[in-house]
Amino acid sequence: MSPAEKAAQLGSYWADERDSDQVIAPMQDTLSAGRRSFETVAADGIGQLTRVFGTRPVTAEEGRRQLAEAQRFLLTGTRLGIPALAHEECLTGFTTLGATVYPTSLAWAATFDPEAVHAMARRIGGDLHGVGVHQGLSPVLDVVTDYRWGRVEETLGEDPYLVGTLATAYVSGLEQSGVVATLKHFAGHASSRGGRNHAPVSVGHRELRDLVLVPFEMALRLGGARSVMNSYTETDRVPAAADRWLLTELLRQEWGFEGTVVSDYWAVPFLQAKHRVAGTVAEAARLALHAGIDMELPDLIGYARLDEDDPDPASTRADVDTALRRVLRQKIELGLLDRGWEPDPTGPAPELDNADNRAVARRLAEESVVLLANDGILPLAPDASGRVLLVGPCADDPGCLMGAYSFPIHVLARHPELGLGIEVTSLPEALRAELPQAEIAVLPGTPLVDADPELVAEAAEAARDSDLVICVVGDRAGMFGAGTSGEGSDAPGLELPGHQPELVEALLATGTPVVLVVVSGRPYALGRYLDRTAAVVQAFLPGSEGAPALARVLTGAVNPSGRLPVQVPASPAALPHTYLAPPLGQDGDKISNLGIAPAFPFGHGLSYTSFELSGPTLDADQVPVDGQLTASVRVANTGERAGATVVQLYADDPVAQVTRPVQQLVGFARVELAAGEAAVVDFTLHADRFSFVGVAGERVVEPGEVVLSTGHSVGDLTGSASLQLVGATRRTGPGRELVTGVAVTREG
Incomplete structure (x- = not known):
């Protein structure tokens, strides 16, 4: 591959035909690559196609035809004949004309129902896959810290375990449909100063590790997400798009991530225009590439200029080859490089607002x-x-x-x-x-x-x-x-x-x-x-x-x-x-x-029936720092009609080497019960679930007392039990247990 062909695979094309005042992305009017023809931009190929369906109103059939035409050009009109990945937004459903609009992420979170979120993601993924889209730019894993932030509606709330659990359910649903899920925004977007969009982030290493990063680790390890999108923000004066520690050392070397990192729209030229850590767009591109951004979205702007005034061409070539291998490997995984792959759709376009979609949307709306x-x-x-x-x-x-x-x-x-x-x-x-x-x-x-x-x-x-x-x-x-x-x-x-x-x-x-x-x-x-x-x-x-x-x-x-x-x-x-x-x-x-x-308070919600919730019964009052225990909770519907409640389990670490939350959610179960019915919920917790980043900056499980409490909310606790973690302080690694096991057994 020539240098131009390699760079082309690391960028995207957006057929953006709107007026400059009709923007749907930040600084779109000033940073867009402009209205260049697809044939001109993609003469050496292209890595991705940006929002063929989601930029202007097109029917599913029209969008499929336009996407197929672009792919056909890449197959027959370029030397290498490599198809592009097509990506779309899909946070509240496929963002295109005539598609079902599901509740916002904050509403999913209010259901406390991973199964329903998974079912929704399967429907969304099926619709995307059915029209030839390969990658969805969802879900949002930002943990809320300031309700004034405009994108609170896109989040899954303020608890990292709830966010991570529901995001994992969404990711697995999308990925099982054959669509690449994209975790965003990595990392800290919702922790901006003053709740302001694109503002700097003020968090320390411990808050970053214990609050911000936990959901991403869960969705990658447990959900199988194959892509990550950087945050626009900067943490401790380092922009995420230029943060090699975040995008390479942590994400890849520590967590073992092997997928692609895509830039948020224009995050690469932002390094020059907004953050001012680069003097030119070319310099910004080299910073982002070296940090670990494999794919520039939504246009090919910076990565087309990687060789301009380059003081270290050998290093840049090595970074290009590293990113290129990841991009091509993902295209291989998706079957785009299979012999005989054809872009032309077969059969009618899927109905994007069908009865099954509506049924799932109705379930989520009612439960939320x-x-x-x-x-x-x-x-x-x-x-x-x-x-x-x-x-x-x-x-x-x-x-x-x-x-x-x-x-x-x-x-x-x-x-x-x-x-x-x-x-x-x-x-x-x-x-x-x-x-x-x-x-x-x-x-x-x-x-x-x-x-x-x-x-x-x-x-x-x-x-x-x-x-x-x-x-x-x-x-x-x-x-x-x-x-x-x-x-x-x-x-x-x-x-x-x-x-x-x-x-x-x-x-x-x-x-x-x-x-x-x-x-x-x-x-x-x-x-x-x-x-x-x-x-x-x-x-x-x-x-x-x-x-x-x-x-x-x-x-x-x-x-x-x-x-x-x-x-x-x-x-x-x-x-x-x-x-x-x-x-x-x-x-x-x-x-x-x-x-x-x-x-x-967090977790609060009433019903038209009543529920009685016991305190936790522990199967052991002493647990090794590398052991596990089971906390059992009885819940009964004491009212006159069927209903669902969310059994919540919280942990309190009364004395620790660093300050800890007074209560933190470590497990939950949505339980549906008929009038008069009861069930026992068994929560299985590994000691890793009580880990935190200590004084030395390493994640540890510390010996000492932990108090487990059950409740209808964090402000309405119904009982508690104390346990002792015993042994020497233990460091935990990237393979630590991230999830609390849940089993529900109905009585009688």
Whole structure:
């Protein structure tokens, strides 16, 4: 291969035909390679094709044809005839016209249901594979540390074990469908200062290892992910795209990763334009390549210039060959270099919004809805005949149900003539179907962000004449400030956006019972409303089946089972805060005038039935530092209807050589029980599950006391048991046990 042919395999081509103000990626208008023809760019071949389906509205059939034409050119119009990998976004489903929109990742996390997440990923992977796409740029494994960050909706919450477990389920589902899963953003994107997009990250080595990196290690080792995408951020002043320790020494040499590392869009030229660690694009490209980025996305910009003013050509050639072997090996694994491989699709294009997809989307949406508070007003009787006011900026806008990386929000915002591109039931339609005898009036109440006192007054007047108010507030996702949630749509604080608080206050002042429904991409501070609302329901952008799911939860056709993967703050001043803080970061002891106790803690969620949960029974009270134990927990449905609960197991390390979280999730099990039914959950934990990075910077299991507690949430623990880890302090290696075993045995 010639140097130009090698470099071409390390880059991508994006047929980007939009105006400069229609961007869907950061600095796209200034850093894009421009509108060069595919034949020109790919004259020596190309490594990947960027978003053939996800850039502009094309049908599945059109996209397949365009992809096949590009592949045919590579096969017959280039000297080597090497096909390209095609990649697409797939965070809330295949990001293309007419595809099912699943709930956001934060909603998956609220299900605590790895099986459901795996089933969704199999459906998404099947759709991608069915149209010729090889790589999906998902999932997001960033652990939330500041709720103001715009991309909270894309994450799986604030606990690394929950994130890692559900991400592993997603990855394995995508990979089993024959599609390469891409872990992002490696590493620390969600830990940016001030919750601001692309801001520097301030974490030490221990926090990086114990909080940020754990989910990536799980998804690579246990899920089999074959690709990793770098983070845009910089940690301790080193940009991730130029961090050889992160991308090579840790990822490859320590963890043994053999797949490809792809750049986040324009992360390579960012090293010059944003981070200023390179004087030229060519220098930036050499930095990224040497750090360990094998593939430049979405355009071939920097890697096309690797030889410009190169002070060490031999070293660059060696780095090129290393990356090239990884890229070609992945193409071989995918069958692209098999003799006789043909790009032409056979049979009809798959239906991307079929009944099976919708069934999985509906399951996830229903399981993700969290009942935060309820004075008994819910569930609403299906034969209720009173006057119901459905009010709020999110009450009658199906777009508010979807995340920023869904195609209707991500792309179709620039094509209003196409609407949402799929059939989506609105919440008023869904409620009227569930409450056929009720008189349901619908009002906006207030714009999402702007002020309109007349709308607020109109809503308050209607509320006084109603028997019940369902107030739907929250977010509408959008990119780079076009929404109140999503990439680049960071929040200044944790009050509900815009003038929604004024609407809520006006409705509460009427004295009519108010059910507050929050449909959002992040948790908002709700403490000021709690003693005046009849019920509070949280849904994290539940997707195209979100409205029926909400209606069925409100009326009791579905018993709510969602649990919080993030805390809901009581006060907007609780910044930044997650439940994993060490003692000094917790609320209490009158150490500050700013209280940070949450309104609802991690893991919280109510049901229309009741569950009784025992404390843990341990099969040993002493365990070697390299041994394991079983903690058994009995859970019973003591109510009058079937339901699901999430049994949660937490660990507390009362005395350690470094400060540790007061409680940390080490196991969980979603258990469905009929009325009166009981089960025993056995959690099997290796001592590695209590490891942490110690004073010397090495991961250790330390002898001493560990307290295991069970609970309905981290704030509602039902019992505890103490054990002693015995022996000398033990170093753990990369092969340590990462998962707690779970077995559920039903009684009788």
